[in-house]
Amino acid sequence: MGEVIVVTSGKGGVGKTTTTANIGTGLAKLNKKVVLVDTDIGLRNLDVVLGLENRIVYNLVDAVEGNCKVSQALIKDKKCDGLYLLPAAQTRDKDAVTPDQMKVLVEELRKDFDYIILDCPAGIEQGFKNAIAAADRALVVTTPEVSAVRDADRIIGLLEANDIKNVRLIVNRLNVEMVKHGNMMTAQDVVEVLSIDLIGVVPYDEKIVISTNTGTPLAGDDSIVGQAYMNLCHRIMGEEVEYLDLESKKGFFAKIGGLFNK
Amino acid sequence: MRFIDLFRKKSSSEVAKDRLKMVLISDRSACSPEVMERIKNDIVEVLKKYLEIDQEGLDIKITQIEDETDNEGKTVPALYANIPIKSMRQGG
Numbered sequence: 001m002g003e004v005i006v007v008t009s010g011k012g013g014v015g016k017t018t019t020t021a022n023i024g025t026g027l028a029k030l031n032k033k034v035v036l037v038d039t040d041i042g043l044r045n046l047d048v049v050l051g052l053e054n055r056i057v058y059n060l061v062d063a064v065e066g067n068c069k070v071s072q073a074l075i076k077d078k079k080c081d082g083l084y085l086l087p088a089a090q091t092r093d094k095d096a097v098t099p100d101q102m103k104v105l106v107e108e109l110r111k112d113f114d115y116i117i118l119d120c121p122a123g124i125e126q127g128f129k130n131a132i133a134a135a136d137r138a139l140v141v142t143t144p145e146v147s148a149v150r151d152a153d154r155i156i157g158l159l160e161a162n163d164i165k166n167v168r169l170i171v172n173r174l175n176v177e178m179v180k181h182g183n184m185m186t187a188q189d190v191v192e193v194l195s196i197d198l199i200g201v202v203p204y205d206e207k208i209v210i211s212t213n214t215g216t217p218l219a220g221d222d223s224i225v226g227q228a229y230m231n232l233c234h235r236i237m238g239e240e241v242e243y244l245d246l247e248s249k250k251g252f253f254a255k256i257g258g259l260f261n262k
Numbered sequence: 263m264r265f266i267d268l269f270r271k272k273s274s275s276e277v278a279k280d281r282l283k284m285v286l287i288s289d290r291s292a293c294s295p296e297v298m299e300r301i302k303n304d305i306v307e308v309l310k311k312y313l314e315i316d317q318e319g320l321d322i323k324i325t326q327i328e329d330e331t332d333n334e335g336k337t338v339p340a341l342y343a344n345i346p347i348k349s350m351r352q353g354g
Contacts, residue, residue: 184275
């Protein structure tokens, strides 16, 4: 039986969808069978981040309403064996699905997959309630900014109120240079403020923008971000992996710059 | 605080962290200013039976204190009240 994980944040634009795509890719590369479910009905995005936008025939609402079999709505990833997408409907709204319908859908997916990962919409309304209804555990994504961390705190409270006990934190878009100059909170600062356990730190990298341009997630490649996502996947599977030493991974120019700063 | 810290300007990340801590205290207490005002009035009503209190100097707020049952330094919300007494009512 598969495990159901919701990726959520409260605030929009902190990288939920990119994180979901990369976790899916990473877990599939670790030989797990994974389905990513885009629960953001009306604002479909996970398909483009994965580069699968041209293959959609049926969607989540079709599967829930019985217009097709669940298996017919699943899209197989182009590059990664074992990775599937259940896309959101683009022309419906959040009320098209109820929390109970989500539970039924997820129970069916549990039989065939190791991990069912739900990409949650921003906000705390119906879409959020649908996404968390069937989840066993949650990953809360935040950036080291006051507004994102505040929203994350609210989400953590709501997850606990809904009896989701396994809640872990992903600090996304950590700008190492800014942290060094004291102009961005560290991942430890965020953990201290939110008092929940960390599961991943993903540094800011322009490569992420390029990867969404082309629809190719980075997890598992040799970039720092690709490694950070892969480490996150190992931790999701319950393995202990040391956190990357982001500060020492300086580029040539940063090292030269360092000589002059002394 | 060390003496030298008095002359050191806080970095923007420290400012962010401090602001967050403050904002989360009131978010987590889930206590709107209106509810606080009602709590304050009710406490005053009860105390009036026994004491004459200084309503101007009254200070009631929700803060965070260290959880005494937990050694990991976690904090829990607590109601803090500072109520100056003008005089004890006789025979109350």
